[in-house]
Amino acid sequence: MTAPINLAVPSARWLRQKGTLKEPTVLQSFAFDEPNGHLYVLQVTATGRPTGDLCLNKLDHQGNRLGHMYLKGFGHGVSMGVQRDASDGSTWIWTEADAHNGYGRGVTRFHFANGAVRTGADVRIRHPIAGSVNNQPSVCTTSRRIAVRYRNAADEPRYRVWNLDAFVARDYSDPLTDFAQTGAHPDPRIPFQGYALYRDCVYQLAGTAYDPKTNPAARRGNAHVSSLDIHTGELLQQERTEAGYTLVGREPEGLAVRPGPDPRVYIGLASGLVGARRFSIYYKQDKAS
Template sequence: MADRFDLAVPAVSWLAGRALREGTVLQSFAFDETHKHLYVLQVRKNGEEAGNLCLNRLDYKGNSTGHMYLQGFGHGVSMGVQNAADGTVWIWTEAASKNGYGQGVTRFRFVAGAVRTAEDVKIRKPIPGSTNNQPSVCMTSKRISVRYRMDGKPRYRVWNLESFVDRDYDDPVADFAQTGAHPDPEIPFQGYALHGDHVYQLAGTAYDAVTNPPAKRGNAYLSCIDVRTGKLLQRTRTGAGQTLAYREPEGLAVRGSRLYMGFASGTAGSRRFSLYYKAAKDKS
């Protein structure tokens, strides 16, 4: 099983100030290490209430290799890439938007230039009575997780990926409450990633002149929860990208031995994104 990342090590810049199809901020991202593709989700311009998303595919230098539109899917809080045994690459996202957030999850193949709607994908609702379902995939452990809300409170549920694909939801690996994302519970949650026996979380807001000025180097926090116990193992403020203009934390993903964080920058209507990573691991 994968080792735990040490969140206290310094962050390293990987991509800086890259553009996406829409001029909005990135919401989440994931890697297809087999084909060296980076997938990035963003809300379409004027599409937040309807849950309309743009899925960008880029190479590892940040150059676009295509995009597709997901109409009525959600907010794009998290996503996952599944490399199937037959070579198929499946993209997992939230789906069935209500009030701008997906009420289920789905998977589909990337087709450059395509438009997908809730009517032409198979939507899964693995947790009856839940809302705001958001998936993450760990190909190291062959698991999938869904962050969801039950009675308004956020939780995580984790399954073996093969069972989930077969729609066998009755025997999850774990189910636990979201905890410890930020010292201030009012600060927005900005993404998560499942990796082995751990869930990594990102929370924080963009710079502003009053509550989060650049001089204080931001309020973005990284944290780690143990899937086996549901306990918070580590939480630390990150100074990654502190010189960026605007600097809103958005999205987490794992690629090999690196945990990546996303940050939006630039001006409204013309946002850019940057990725930073932490490489060291703790063997515990």
């Protein structure tokens, strides 16, 4: 197993208090397009929560918006993935799709098209786990694997991981692993806020926005990051994070891993008032990993 990234290291600021997303809502998830220097960010639209309408933002690494597109009836945007096509160098975006009650029952991939509006009829939707709901993908370009977080018939959250090439070829018959989600937060009632697959681990984020009674800012929040071994499902590490604790209304939203010699775990944070949200991204870099 590849050594996991140490989540106990202090967090560093990457982007802070950016207001460049197209919709006035919080970010839900984000992923890096390393070869092109782009950052993709998903939001639920201002009126799209019941129907699963999303806005996909394309940003540069300074947080400036380069374009956007709308995804009608896709889901909640809890996670996403980016894949570079080796055959033509194009970038594929992976998201949930086929929304029911605001969450995707399948996944899909597509190319970014600035200003476009896509519906389920415009993409090829995959249902790799029969009868599941809340399908949420993440791609590891380093190991060439894809994970889908899902809920089974008993409403239990689980992860299933495949070889990316097999998945692209629509061969879902031989997943590398399937295991129960665990350890996202010490309090199981605290909401899950995102995950990312990287090498042999799944990295998770959970927590709530500041609240004077249940999560006061003076205590610097209840956000936690954690890691699971994809081969055993074992909880490897669980750490509280105070990243961005001075943000107004701070709420953890979205997690991504940026590969490289010293890989980083990036934590998304929403802040600001309703209708005027801002986003910040902090990271943990473990130079010993």
